[in-house]
Amino acid sequence: MKRFGRSFRYACEGVAYGLRTQRHMRFHLSAAAVAAAVGLIVRIGLLEWALLLLTMAGVIAAELINTAIEKAVDLASPAVHPLAKAAKDTAAGAVLVLAVAAAAVGLIILGPPLWELIF
Numbered sequence: 001m002k003r004f005g006r007s008f009r010y011a012c013e014g015v016a017y018g019l020r021t022q023r024h025m026r027f028h029l030s031a032a033a034v035a036a037a038v039g040l041i042v043r044i045g046l047l048e049w050a051l052l053l054l055t056m057a058g059v060i061a062a063e064l065i066n067t068a069i070e071k072a073v074d075l076a077s078p079a080v081h082p083l084a085k086a087a088k089d090t091a092a093g094a095v096l097v098l099a100v101a102a103a104a105v106g107l108i109i110l111g112p113p114l115w116e117l118i119f
C-alpha cells in the first residue's frame, strides 16, 4: 500500500511537471474546461459525458507521453540527429491525431444542443 502511494505521488508529479512546463498541455486543459462548461450548460447525458471525458483524458495522456518522449530523446541525443527528429515528430503527430479526433467528438456531442440553445 505504501509502495502504491509512492507510485501515485510520482505519477502526480509527472502530471504537474507536464502542466508546469508544456504550453500545449495548458491549451488542451483549457479546451477541456471549455468543453466541460458547455456540457454542463447544455446538460449532455451520461454516455456523452463518458465519451467527452475519455477523449479529454486521451489528449492529455498523449501530451504527457509526448513530453516523456521529448525528454528521453533530449537526454539520449542532445545533438541533432534524424532519428531524434523522427521520434519527436512522430510523438507530436500522435497528439495531433488525438486532438483532432477530440475536437470532432466535442463538435458532434456539443454542437447540436449548443446550436439549439443559441438559435
Ligand SMILES: Nc1ncnc2c1ncn2[C@@H]1O[C@H](COP(=O)(O)OP(=O)(O)OP(=O)(O)O)[C@@H](O)[C@H]1O
Pocket: 022, 023, 024, 070, 077, 078, 079, 080, 081, 082, 084, 085, 086, 088, 089, 092
Ligand atoms: N535532437 C534533435 N535532432 C533533430 N531534430 C530535432 C532534435 N530536437 C528537436 N528536433 C526537431 O526540431 C523541431 C522542434 O523541436 P522542439 O523539441 O523544440 O519541439 P516543439 O515541437 O517546439 O515542442 P515544445 O515547444 O513543446 O518543446 C521538431 O521538428 C523536432 O523534431
